Amino acid sequence: MRWLWFCLGWVMVALGVIGALLPVMPTTIFLILAVWCFSKSSPRFEAWLLQHPRYGRALTLWREQGAVSRKGKVFAAAGMALGYVLFFIGAHPGWKLAVCVGLFFLASAAYVLSRPSPREQPANDTEQR
Known part of the structure; x- marks a missing residue:
């Protein structure tokens, strides 16, 4: 294994x-x-x-x-939006496929955006060890 x-x-x-x-x-x-x-x-x-x-x-x-950083959330959501736009323009999907893919991207974005932001870390990293 x-x-x-x-x-x-x-x-x-x-x-x-x-x-x-x-x-x-x-x-x-x-x-x-x-x-x-x-x-x-x-x-x-x-x-x-x-x-x-x-x-x-x-x-x-x-x-x-x-946790996902704020920057990570922004890039992930923007990437999904761009991906959907490129899919829509490039594939010319029927409305059913467009809705299904759109819902998938929305659910994925909602999951990423719902993750907590990182907690504050101590100034001295050795304090946690």
Whole structure:
């Protein structure tokens, strides 16, 4: 099972990288899933993601507090809105599909926006250790 979690972790990292390059695909959710997979298979790669200079803070906030930063919420909601607009313009969906996809994006945005914001951290990080 360890190898399955390890491979699945790398699939999630690959999807996260693709999401970082494409404006309509999420990044952080795939990296959250990758951290979870690596927690079951590779402490080394789990630590690598949690300490990543760009995504480590968001991943740690999610793991420790279930929190999403205000900036993260804004980018997620804006990305979903942009994704829906591009879908609507590019696919020319029928009204039923347009409504279903719109409801999916609305539910996803509501979930992200309903997550708590990060709690204040002590000025000295060593106080928590």
